[in-house]
Amino acid sequence: MYTQSTSRPDTLDRSPANLFRTTEGDSLDTEQSASNRPANWWRLSAEAVAIALLLRQTLNSRSRSRGYLAALTTAVAGAAVYDAVGTMRRRQPEPVYLRATITINRTVEEVYRYWRDFRNLAKFMDHLESVEESNGVSVWQARGPGGIPVKWEATIVADKQNERIAWRSLEGAELPNYGQVTFVQAPAGRGTEVHVEMGFEPPFGPVGSGVAKLLRGIPEQQLQNDLRRFKQVLETGDVTKSDASVHRGPHPARPTNNQQQKPAKGTVKL
Amino acid sequence: MKANCWYGKRDVRVEDVPDPKILSPRDAIVKVTSTAICGSDLHLYNAYIPSLEKGDVLGHEFMGEVVEVGSAITNLAVGDRVVVPFPIACGHCRACHDELYSLCENSNPNAWMAEKLWGHSPAGLFGYSHLLGGYAGGQAEYVRVPFADVGPLKVPAGLDDEQVLFLSDILPTGYMGAEMCNLRGGEVVAVWGAGPVGQFAIASARLLGAERIVAIDRFPYRLQMAAEKAGATDIINYEEADVYETLLELTGGRGPDACIDAVGLESHAAGPLYAVDRTKQALMLETDRPLALRQAIRCCRNGGVVSVIGVYGGLIDHFPMGAIVNRNLTLRAGQCHVQRYMRTLLDRIQKGDLDPTFVITHRLPLSEAKSGYDMFLHKQDGCEKVVLKAA
Numbered sequence A: 001m002y003t004q005s006t007s008r009p010d011t012l013d014r015s016p017a018n019l020f021r022t023t024e025g026d027s028l029d030t031e032q033s034a035s036n037r038p039a040n041w042w043r044l045s046a047e048a049v050a051i052a053l054l055l056r057q058t059l060n061s062r063s064r065s066r067g068y069l070a071a072l073t074t075a076v077a078g079a080a081v082y083d084a085v086g087t088m089r090r091r092q093p094e095p096v097y098l099r100a101t102i103t104i105n106r107t108v109e110e111v112y113r114y115w116r117d118f119r120n121l122a123k124f125m126d127h128l129e130s131v132e133e134s135n136g137v138s139v140w141q142a143r144g145p146g147g148i149p150v151k152w153e154a155t156i157v158a159d160k161q162n163e164r165i166a167w168r169s170l171e172g173a174e175l176p177n178y179g180q181v182t183f184v185q186a187p188a189g190r191g192t193e194v195h196v197e198m199g200f201e202p203p204f205g206p207v208g209s210g211v212a213k214l215l216r217g218i219p220e221q222q223l224q225n226d227l228r229r230f231k232q233v234l235e236t237g238d239v240t241k242s243d244a245s246v247h248r249g250p251h252p253a254r255p256t257n258n259q260q261q262k263p264a265k266g267t268v269k270l
Numbered sequence B: 001m002k003a004n005c006w007y008g009k010r011d012v013r014v015e016d017v018p019d020p021k022i023l024s025p026r027d028a029i030v031k032v033t034s035t036a037i038c039g040s041d042l043h044l045y046n047a048y049i050p051s052l053e054k055g056d057v058l059g060h061e062f063m064g065e066v067v068e069v070g071s072a073i074t075n076l077a078v079g080d081r082v083v084v085p086f087p088i089a090c091g092h093c094r095a096c097h098d099e100l101y102s103l104c105e106n107s108n109p110n111a112w113m114a115e116k117l118w119g120h121s122p123a124g125l126f127g128y129s130h131l132l133g134g135y136a137g138g139q140a141e142y143v144r145v146p147f148a149d150v151g152p153l154k155v156p157a158g159l160d161d162e163q164v165l166f167l168s169d170i171l172p173t174g175y176m177g178a179e180m181c182n183l184r185g186g187e188v189v190a191v192w193g194a195g196p197v198g199q200f201a202i203a204s205a206r207l208l209g210a211e212r213i214v215a216i217d218r219f220p221y222r223l224q225m226a227a228e229k230a231g232a233t234d235i236i237n238y239e240e241a242d243v244y245e246t247l248l249e250l251t252g253g254r255g256p257d258a259c260i261d262a263v264g265l266e267s268h269a270a271g272p273l274y275a276v277d278r279t280k281q282a283l284m285l286e287t288d289r290p291l292a293l294r295q296a297i298r299c300c301r302n303g304g305v306v307s308v309i310g311v312y313g314g315l316i317d318h319f320p321m322g323a324i325v326n327r328n329l330t331l332r333a334g335q336c337h338v339q340r341y342m343r344t345l346l347d348r349i350q351k352g353d354l355d356p357t358f359v360i361t362h363r364l365p366l367s368e369a370k371s372g373y374d375m376f377l378h379k380q381d382g383c384e385k386v387v388l389k390a391a
C-alpha cells in the first residue's frame, strides 16, 4: 500500500514487533515475530456493524432501496466471511493489531503537542475514560461495551518531538498493549498525516471475558473513527454532533429530550 | 415543535417532536419561516437513498430567524434573518479552505458509512439520510444549525423570503451546473430536466453567456416556464421529438457544447429503454436510472462538457465510457458548494439580474407537507416548486 520514502519515519513495517523498537532501532522483546501477520478478526466486527446496519435497513424499509441494500449487504458479508475464514486458520489467542491514519489541517507542531498531552486522548477516543500522567508513567482507564472498566499503566518508550511517540503498558497490566503515533508533514501544505498503530495482547491462559469483550469492542474502524474525532477537535474545536450521532445506538435524525446521550467528548479551546 | 418526518416509501408525516437544542458552541437555532420541497427530497420520498430511519426530520432548503446562538457565535445575533446552505461545512478543513464546501471533511459524523459506500465521505447534509450525517432537516418549525459562523447568510432588509429562499440550494446548484460548463460566451447548452434545478441552470447559463439554451422535458407547462421565464431559446418535448436528432438539427450536426443533467437518478423516458432500466432498478441490477445522462453524453459535441447536477446515489448500468474517452468529453459532477455562490447570487438578485421567485407555483402551510410532496411528485396542478410556510 505504501511506498517507502526516506522522509517518513520508521512506521512502514507494520508488524507489531517493529512498534517495540525505539527510535534508535533496538528491539524490545515482544515474543512476536515479524512474520506472524496480525490477526484481522477485529475487521469482522467493523464489517458486522455495517452488515447489521444494512440488514436492519433492508428489513425496515419496505422499499425499492431494499434490493440495493441487499446487494451491498451481500458484498460486505462476502468480505467479512473471507476475513473470518482467514482468521480461523490461525491459532488463538492472537494479539490484536490496529492501525489507522488521517490528515489534519494543522501544523506538525500543533498536532504533536495536542497528542503528547495524553489527557487529551480521552476527549476523542470513544473507549477511553481518562489518562493521567505523572513522573513518566501514565494511568489509562478504558471501558468495554458492557461498561467493563479496564485500567493499566504505561510508559513512553520513544518520544521524538514532532515526529513520533511510542508507549507500552507496564508489567502487570490487565491488558498488555502498546501503541505508536507518527506525525508526517503532508505534501503541498496539506497539514499533518497522523499514523497510529496499537496492539493488544490477550493474556495467556483462560482469557478474562471482560478483556475479550473490550477487545471485540475496539475494531480498527473504531480507531479510525477516533482519529476522525481527533481531526474534528483540532480543526473545528469540537467533536461534530448530529441529532442522531449524539445517541449511543441508532436514533432517528430528530431532536430529543432523552437524557441517554453519549458523554460529550470534545469541546476544547484551541 | 411540528416537523415533517419520513416513515417509509411515500410516507411522510408532520408530527410533534422535541425542540432542538444547542449541542456545540458553534451552533445556532433558527426558527424556520419558509422551507421548500426539492427534487432531492423526492428521491427520499421514493426511498431510493439508503440509510433513512423512521422518524427522520426531512428538509434541506430553509430560512428563518435566529432565536439562539452558541457561545462561540459572534457573527449572528438573535433576531437576524438568515438563509442556510444545505451542505454543512466547518470552514476550517482543507476542503472548506478550497471552497469545496459540500466536501467538508468534518461535518459528517457518520463518515465511515459513506466511506463504505463511496470510498470517501462528502459533507453532512441537513435532512438527508444517516449516511450523510443524521441531521434533522428544515421542514420543521426550528432547526439546529451547526457551524453557524460559516453557512448562514444574513438577508438584507427589503428582500422577502421568496426572493432569497432558493439561495439555500437550487439557485446555486443551477448556477454551479452552468459554471461547470466553462462557458466563454456564444455556446449552445442543452439542459435535461425543466424542474426547478433545470430552470436555474438555464437562467445561469444565460447569465454566463450561452447563446442558445435548449430545455428538454416532457411536461409542456415546465417547458413553457423554461422558455418564458428562465430564458431557454429552444425546447424539446422528448415524448414528441427525438432528442438526439433535434439537437443535431439545432447545431448543424455538432451537438451542444455543453450538456447539463438536471434530472438525476429517477429519469424517465419514452420507449422501451425506460422499461428496461426501470426493471433493472427494481431488480437492483442498477440502483439509479441514467437515461437522461446517457442521452446527454451521446448528444454532447466532441470535446464538450457534460455537467451532472442531478443526484445519483449508487450504481448505473451501460455507462457509455467509450463515448467519453473516444470523443474527449469532460464529465463534471457534484453536490453544490452552496456557500461559495450565495453572496454572488444574492448580489445578482439585488441588482435585478435574476428573480428566482418565478419557479414557485404552490405555497402551503408546513402541516400540509404530505400533499405538497404528492403534488410535486406527480407533477399535478402545474406544480413546479412548493414552498412550505412554517411560521
Ligand SMILES: NC(=O)c1ccc[n+]([C@@H]2O[C@H](COP(=O)([O-])OP(=O)(O)OC[C@H]3O[C@@H](n4cnc5c(N)ncnc54)[C@H](O)[C@@H]3O)[C@@H](O)[C@H]2O)c1
Binding pocket: B038, B039, B040, B041, B042, B043, B169, B170, B173, B192, B193, B194, B195, B196, B197, B198, B216, B217, B218, B219, B222, B238, B262, B263, B264, B265, B266, B267, B268, B269, B291, B292, B308, B309, B310, B311, B312, B334, B335, B336, B384
Ligand atoms: N447537485 C446538487 O447539489 C443538487 C441540488 C438540488 C437538487 N439536485 C438534483 O437535481 C435533480 C432535479 O431536481 P428538481 O428539484 O428540479 O426535480 P424535479 O423532479 O422537479 O425535476 C426533474 C425533471 O426532470 C424531468 N425528466 C425526467 N426524465 C427526463 C429525461 N429522460 N429527459 C429530460 N427530462 C427528464 C422530469 O419530467 C422533471 O421535470 C434531482 O436529481 C435533485 O436531486 C441536485
Ligand SMILES: [Zn+2]
Binding pocket: B038, B039, B040, B041, B060, B061, B086, B169, B170
Ligand atoms: Zn434541494
Ligand SMILES: [Zn+2]
Binding pocket: B089, B090, B091, B092, B093, B094, B095, B096, B103, B104, B105, B106, B107
Ligand atoms: Zn470543512
